[in-house]
Amino acid sequence: MCELLGMSANVPTDICFSFSGLLKRGGETGPHKDGWGITFYEGKGCRSFKDPQASSRSRIAQLVKNYPIKSTMVISHIRQANSGGVSLENTHPFTRQLWGQNWTYAHNGQLKNYADLSLGRMLPIGQTDSEYVFCWIIEQLYQSYNHPPANMHLVFQKIASYAHTLRQLGVFNMLLTNGEYMMCYCTTHLYWITRSAPFGPAQLIDADMKVDFQKETTNEDVVTLIATQPLTSNEKWHKMQSGEFCVFHLGQRIL
């Protein structure tokens, strides 16, 4: 099992607070010691930091924790390996180009018989079930839309239909983004929370850290976080149902 963390916001926001909680689960308060990664979007570009070692001991993770990179779209993942060895190429998130956009993805769960899904030109680099089915999703999308589609709502409905197929193969909790939209798919554990004015304080579950968002935000800010398990103890997180998907845009749920 692994843990996922995602953020969609309407203003560039730093994720240091939530990432600090997640980091602890990478080999300290949780068993996810086989690597971690985080991808931040800035415009159409994105930057990833990854390490096949435990996040709680990673020097690069310390940099990310202490250096507030502001972004409107972030995906992070801490890994407990089951399919594929502990290596950089098997570390999430994965990013691929589609329609001149960076598509980034991370997966929690384990799939069987996924190799029966036929791939085209989009091939995995590592050996995980996760990257394999990501390649399959991107290939399916390209086969459905040779050109950037005008109606992104239909695209996410299509991706949900692929996710329903994958769910037949095992556990498929997923975060997927093109930098503008964040799609979340749940089969077992996925929670989300949207923070907007009036903001209040939040207390991390995994570390003795508290933040008063009132002091850090303006009244117009809207920030959604998605996580495998709630990261704060004093806020109400929405639990997603098995087979459910959500899409967020600028922090707001739109599907």
Add this chain to the structure above:
Amino acid sequence: MCELLGMSANVPTDICFSFSGLLKRGGETGPHKDGWGITFYEGKGCRSFKDPQASSRSRIAQLVKNYPIKSTMVISHIRQANSGGVSLENTHPFTRQLWGQNWTYAHNGQLKNYADLSLGRMLPIGQTDSEYVFCWIIEQLYQSYNHPPANMHLVFQKIASYAHTLRQLGVFNMLLTNGEYMMCYCTTHLYWITRSAPFGPAQLIDADMKVDFQKETTNEDVVTLIATQPLTSNEKWHKMQSGEFCVFHLGQRIL
């Protein structure tokens, strides 16, 4: 204009010394203040650090300088923007998947009429001439070889023929790797040096730094560096000719 730095080695080697020299040129001893990036391979995986701000002032560059990530294959680039704005998506190196491998590329120079080259499915995300022609190269390769080719020598001859075409459009100095081989193409400035036993001391041109490689290496180590301009003052660098290409494997020149 920009500057390139590449390394191919037969043992995981840190590039901190050479990178320190390059960094200085990013807005301090040189004018390349519009971003920088570096990609390290670890097995089939690779990790990139990038910043659209000057390397001499970048906190992430400081981390890379001080944290010895060991790799057998590295590409780095500092940018002085001409085609495409200063942004993360326009920052080199660029990485794309081909044949289940990460292909990474950086370019120095400026090209005209490159948009006449027709692209297929591999589309640029940013607005640079550099990324556009990288997409073109990858597309051409895929059209020539649908499957991973057995003879990589022929592949590099093929890439050289594409580079000859691009050279007609302007200045095209390039580093390109699939993690195993490093190809270098020169139209104006590109130098390389292979270090092997007996190792000696080296003195950076851009910073008051000296290293005695004898103390840092074993007798079996072979390390090649490729750079736009020599980085050290007391060693003999090979100057490449216009239209010339080299390929390095495990630090040795093979083509």
